[in-house]
Amino acid sequence: MSSKVSKETLYECVNAMLHHSQVKKRKFLETVELQIGLKNYDPQKDKRFSGTVKLKHIPRPKMQVCVLGDEQHCDEAKANSVPQMDVEALKKLNKNKKLVKKLAKKYDAFLASEALIRQIPRLLGPGLNKAGKFPTLLTHQESLMQKIEEVKSTIKFQMKKVLCIAVAVGHVTMTPDELVQNIHLAINFLVSLLKKHWQNVRSMHIKSTMGPPQRLY
Amino acid sequence: MENGLNSTNRVGHNNDSPNAVISQPSFGKKPGEDPDYQFHVLAEEPINDSDEYTDSDSDSSSSSESEGSSYDSDDEGEAEDGIIPPGADFADQLERASRGKPFQSWVQPRITEEIRAPLESKDLNGVANDTVKKSPPPTKQLDISDLLEEPTSKKRKRDDDEDGDSCNLKELCTTFAVPYHVARRTAVSTEEETYVLHVDANLDSPDALIAAGLSNPCIHVYNAERLALIAKLKGHSDVITGVKFCNTRPQVLLTGGREGSLRLWDLRTKPYSCIHTYSGNEMTRNPGRTKHITCFDLDCQDRILCAGTEQLFGDAYLLFWDIRSTRLMGGYWYSHGDDVTQVRFHPNEGDTLATASVDGLLNIFDLEQNEEDDALMHTLNADCSLRTVNWYGQCDRWGFLSCITHNEDLQLWNRADVNPYASFSRIDISTEMRRKSSNYVYLVDVHKRTNDELLILCGSSYRENGCLRLLRVQNNRLRPHALLPQTKFDTQIVRASHLFQASEVLLTAGEEGIINLWSPGDPDEISHDSSFINAVSPSNTQEETGVDLIEEYSNGQASSPESDMNGT
Numbered sequence: 001m002s003s004k005v006s007k008e009t010l011y012e013c014v015n016a017m018l019h020h021s022q023v024k025k026r027k028f029l030e031t032v033e034l035q036i037g038l039k040n041y042d043p044q045k046d047k048r049f050s051g052t053v054k055l056k057h058i059p060r061p062k063m064q065v066c067v068l069g070d071e072q073h074c075d076e077a078k079a080n081s082v083p084q085m086d087v088e089a090l091k092k093l094n095k096n097k098k099l100v101k102k103l104a105k106k107y108d109a110f111l112a113s114e115a116l117i118r119q120i121p122r123l124l125g126p127g128l129n130k131a132g133k134f135p136t137l138l139t140h141q142e143s144l145m146q147k148i149e150e151v152k153s154t155i156k157f158q159m160k161k162v163l164c165i166a167v168a169v170g171h172v173t174m175t176p177d178e179l180v181q182n183i184h185l186a187i188n189f190l191v192s193l194l195k196k197h198w199q200n201v202r203s204m205h206i207k208s209t210m211g212p213p214q215r216l217y
Numbered sequence: 218m219e220n221g222l223n224s225t226n227r228v229g230h231n232n233d234s235p236n237a238v239i240s241q242p243s244f245g246k247k248p249g250e251d252p253d254y255q256f257h258v259l260a261e262e263p264i265n266d267s268d269e270y271t272d273s274d275s276d277s278s279s280s281s282e283s284e285g286s287s288y289d290s291d292d293e294g295e296a297e298d299g300i301i302p303p304g305a306d307f308a309d310q311l312e313r314a315s316r317g318k319p320f321q322s323w324v325q326p327r328i329t330e331e332i333r334a335p336l337e338s339k340d341l342n343g344v345a346n347d348t349v350k351k352s353p354p355p356t357k358q359l360d361i362s363d364l365l366e367e368p369t370s371k372k373r374k375r376d377d378d379e380d381g382d383s384c385n386l387k388e389l390c391t392t393f394a395v396p397y398h399v400a401r402r403t404a405v406s407t408e409e410e411t412y413v414l415h416v417d418a419n420l421d422s423p424d425a426l427i428a429a430g431l432s433n434p435c436i437h438v439y440n441a442e443r444l445a446l447i448a449k450l451k452g453h454s455d456v457i458t459g460v461k462f463c464n465t466r467p468q469v470l471l472t473g474g475r476e477g478s479l480r481l482w483d484l485r486t487k488p489y490s491c492i493h494t495y496s497g498n499e500m501t502r503n504p505g506r507t508k509h510i511t512c513f514d515l516d517c518q519d520r521i522l523c524a525g526t527e528q529l530f531g532d533a534y535l536l537f538w539d540i541r542s543t544r545l546m547g548g549y550w551y552s553h554g555d556d557v558t559q560v561r562f563h564p565n566e567g568d569t570l571a572t573a574s575v576d577g578l579l580n581i582f583d584l585e586q587n588e589e590d591d592a593l594m595h596t597l598n599a600d601c602s603l604r605t606v607n608w609y610g611q612c613d614r615w616g617f618l619s620c621i622t623h624n625e626d627l628q629l630w631n632r633a634d635v636n637p638y639a640s641f642s643r644i645d646i647s648t649e650m651r652r653k654s655s656n657y658v659y660l661v662d663v664h665k666r667t668n669d670e671l672l673i674l675c676g677s678s679y680r681e682n683g684c685l686r687l688l689r690v691q692n693n694r695l696r697p698h699a700l701l702p703q704t705k706f707d708t709q710i711v712r713a714s715h716l717f718q719a720s721e722v723l724l725t726a727g728e729e730g731i732i733n734l735w736s737p738g739d740p741d742e743i744s745h746d747s748s749f750i751n752a753v754s755p756s757n758t759q760e761e762t763g764v765d766l767i768e769e770y771s772n773g774q775a776s777s778p779e780s781d782m783n784g785t
Contacts, residue, residue, distance in 0.1 A: 044456045044475065045412045045432040045728075047659075047712075050556070050575055050602040051624040095590070116637050117598075125551075125590045130531075132554030132576050136599050137636050158555075158575060158602065193624070193657035195710065197378075197680060 004198055005187060005216045007180070008069065013206055013214035014179045020211040021172040030209040032170040032179060034186050038163040038194070039202035046195060049159040053189045057178040059170045060154045063147050066107040068120075068135055073113045076144045083107070087116060091142065100127030104174045109151050110135035111144075163202075165190075172208050187216075380679035389651055395684065395699035397723065399707060401444035401734035405429065405437055413726035416713040417460045419467040426484065428470055429713075429726055432458030437471050438484065444734055452480055452491050458511055465519045473513045479524060479538075495522065497536045499545050508534055514570075515540070516562040521584065525572060533557050534573060537584075549589040552580045552596075559606050565615055571632075572600075573606035573620055581632055597630055599637070609665040609732040619663040619671060627660060627673065629690070641695045642678025649695040650686050652677055661725070664716035672698060674714050674725070683708060685725070701725070701735055 021030055041049070067077040067084040077084035092098045104127060111136035112120065120128065120135065128134045138147055157167045167190070169182045183206060194200040204217040252401055305525040351624045382389055415430035420440055425441035434453035439446055454475030463469040469492075470482040497508040506529060513524035519540055526534040532550040535557065539546055554576040563569035568584040579597040586592040601622040609617050618630045627646065628637040647655035661674040671690040689698035701723070702711075709729035718721055723735040 042410075045410075048575070048602075048604065048623060051622065052577075052601045107412070114635050118595075118633075121593045126593055126596075127551070129552045129576070129578055129580070129593075129596060130554050134576075134578055134596060136598060136600055139636075154600075156577075156602070197494055197656070 004201075007184075009185060009216060011176060013216055014102065014176045014183070017206055017208050017211055017214050018172060018176065018179075021024050021208045024210070026210055028209075030211070031060065031168050031208075032172060032174075033166045033207050034169045034183055035164065035166045035205045035207060035213065036190060036201060037203040038159070038165070038200050040196060041194075041200050043159065043161065043163070043164060047062065049155065049165065049193065051193060052154050052156050053167065054150070054154045055085055055169065055182045056153070057170065057174060057182050057186055058149065059155060059168045059182060060108075060152065063108045063150055064106070065109045065111060066103075067138065067144065068110055068112040068116050069138065070113040070115050072140065073099065073138060073144065080145055082144065087123075090116075093124060095123070095125045097125065097127055098136050098188045100124050101131070104128055104131035104133050107133070109133060111138040111147060111151065112136070113138050113140075114119075155186075169206070222408065274474065290697075351458070379682075380652055380677055381658045381682050383648075383653045389700065393697045393760050395687070395702040395737050397687070397699045397701050397735045397737050399702075399704070399733050400722070400736040402707065403439070403444045403446070403732050405431060405432075405730040408433075408730075411730045412712060413730055413732060414457060414712050414730045415460045415471075416715050416724055416732070417462050418715050418717065418724060418728050419462040420717065421467040427466075427715075427732075428460040428462065428472075429732060430460040430472060431730075432456050434474055434476075435481075436460060436470075438470070438489070439732070441734075444732065448484075448487070448489050450482055450489060450491075452494075453478070455509075459513050461513070461515055463515060463519050464517055471513070471515060471522070473510050473524060475509050475511070477507045477510050477526075479510065479522065481511055481540075494544050495524075495538050495545070497524065497526065497534065497541060497545070497548075500534070500536065500548055501532075502532065503529060504552065505590075506530075510536075512559045513555055514560045514562050516567045516570075517564055518567045520567065521546075521562075523560050523562070523570060525560045525574075527556045532706075533574060535560065535570075535582075549582070549592070551589055552582075552593055553578060556661045558604055559604075561606055561608055563608055564610070565616065568627045571606050571608065571618055573603035573669060575602045575623075577601050577603060577622075579603065579606055579618060579620060579630065595632055597632070597634075599628055601626065605662060607665075609663070609671060611669045617640060621663065625660050627659055627663070629671075629693075639690070639694055642671070645695060646673070646675055646688065647677075647763070649688050649697055650675060650677070650684070651697065652684070654679075657683070659710065661711045662714050664714070664723075666716075666721070667718050672716060674711065676711055676722070678710050684742055687723070699737065707731055 006018055017032065065082065067078060067082055068090065069084055069086060071086070074084045074086050084140070093103065103124075110128065110133055114137065116123075117135055117137055136147075136151055138144070155167055155169075157165055159165045167186055169186050170179045174182075187204070191201065192199050201217065203215065205215050207212040207213040236501065248552045262755065274381045305635060318739055326672040343493060344494040376575065381551070384392070405411055410432075411578060412432040413429045416427060418427045419425065420441070426443070426447070427439040427441045429437045429439070431437065434451070434455055434457060436450040436453075437446055438448045438450065450470075453472065453476060455474045455476035458475050459471075461471045463471065468483065470484055471479060471480065473479045475781040477497050480491045481493045481495075482489055483492050494565045497510065498505055500782070508529055509527040511527055513522060515522055522538040522540050524536045526536065533553040533556055535549040537546040537548060538544065553572065553574040553576055557572055557574045559573045563571070570582045570584055572580045574580075577599050579595075579599055580593060581595040581597070582592045583594050584592060597618075599620055599622060601624050604621045604623050606618055606620045608615060611617060616632045618632055620628050620630070622628065625643040625646070627641045627710065629639040630637045643658050644655045646660065648657040652658060657677040658678040659676055659678055664672045664674070666672055671686040672684070673690065673695075675688060676685040683703070685703055686697070687699040687701065689696045709727040709731055711725045714723060714725045714729070720758075721737050724732070724733065726732040
């Protein structure tokens, strides 16, 4: 889909942003965000602008995923040094709300095997639901690492009360090409979900966590 | 490569009279059954040569999809009982305007030999008679397309921003076999920017009613047969978030407003009054704080009312009231991490509730249990923010759920499963809709037919060339079902719909404030004497065999819709 943001502009802004992040290095890995300001949109009446977008390159490499697996998946996880828990470990939590909340806080996302995912409401109660971290299904058909990659590349976005939305699209140690690809994908996907497409976009910026915003549109 | 219509077949801008000249087949007879039907049409219709339409030879949807439809001018907005509905003036204007407009032809199809010939030929796999029987509906579709507006611009600036049909018109009309057309139309107001967000209908006598919830906090009640406005219910102070007729007492209407209250209206005697207001502010958790209600539902026995709310300080509530005693029974707030977008009670099991939320989870509760933790039976992770959820059944087993995500995908679940048994992405849907681009596709709702198949209402919001279509889920596959041709006056983004089971009449309403009743089958059969909403749809029984035959034909011809789409 053609974009109102040309590749040149994208590269320019990405490079400018990366330059800034190099100039003043921070002690943490800065995330790059795509910020879209909306217009001609009534959040009460118009359809909600929300969903998930799958990016090509992992935007948040430090994301922690925990596997709640059956034997096979747990072995696979151990082999790949991915944190895991099996049924017994979950039973030990004894549906204690505080412990489940702690578990939810510890990891960014969960994957669960088929047998286990059915029992989550019984084993853990609604704690993971509330935290927004209910596990994604992990089947035996796909490789564990692949699924983890997928989960890490999928970003949720949602427009709340303000007419503005921010999506994490990368981090400052990615190459400009990777960043441009991610941003291009995100822009096209998000705009395609808007009612009037580009007529609903007032402005677009990319920004690293501590750097100045770079205007794209 | 088959072309679309030749220039001789196009209805031009010189119409004789807006009124159909076709003799009407007797009501109740299916088009194919009346052996004289086709000949009536042929005999009485003059063949019109039009010079104005220039047919393009390319298959890539040169003809625009902004459709016209035959319009029953008699039925719109007239009030036989003397009540002049506010919509009537608008309808009259519509009618007058449409008669004057050169490109809005109200004349019935002008069918020429050339279109007829291929479909009437006897060498269609030896099923000539049946196919001929089925041909009137497709040909009518074709001719409804004759009433289309001229394509707005042939110049395509940038290909990938555009949308249109991916196959030619004739193919389109054959693939979407059921000939829906607008039978009734009304508009809620002449003000700009009033959306109709919710509709519900009941068919029980004495009066079949339709209720429409608007974005200005008002509810309109219509007589369903005539789509005549009966009353406006005012009382809510924020956008209406749902309307529902009670299951056991169809004269009682429940409405919800975003301001956090639900109202019960008695529609038996005028003036319609609000019997009771349910409010969520009495909750012990965060009392006095407005919990904005986003959705609600009523259980099948009309005992419990459940409403879902937006997130307030990290809690997204499910509030429960006892309808009769109006007591707030309590709420759940642990099971969702974000705004609840839809709650639906199971159609038969009074205590089973499904809820969908922006957090991507579908929760299934058994309300007989005391605590929320025990009541949560299943959590289905759709992995994407959900907009709607609906129960449906197959062979009388009602444990299935359909949900639409905010990414415009559709997922079908069995409630005891861990992943959807069928899942259709926006791209799948746009492919089956025969559209070029999936960037404009949106889903409205999923309806169940009497034969357990699902009908999916979907459309394209492309301004110049949008559409509204029905797809069918049959054997876990998506199939094209019907075109809903929108005239210039109907074009809008549809937000709410309702399917009348027996007649398969579809009620749609949307962002331009226009409410339409679409009827399948022959437009001539609609008269304002008959109750078309209650009639059993001819397509209900006939349609399945028809589709199979058409598919057989297309498969036998080794030109499946998919391959044709790529531009033969």
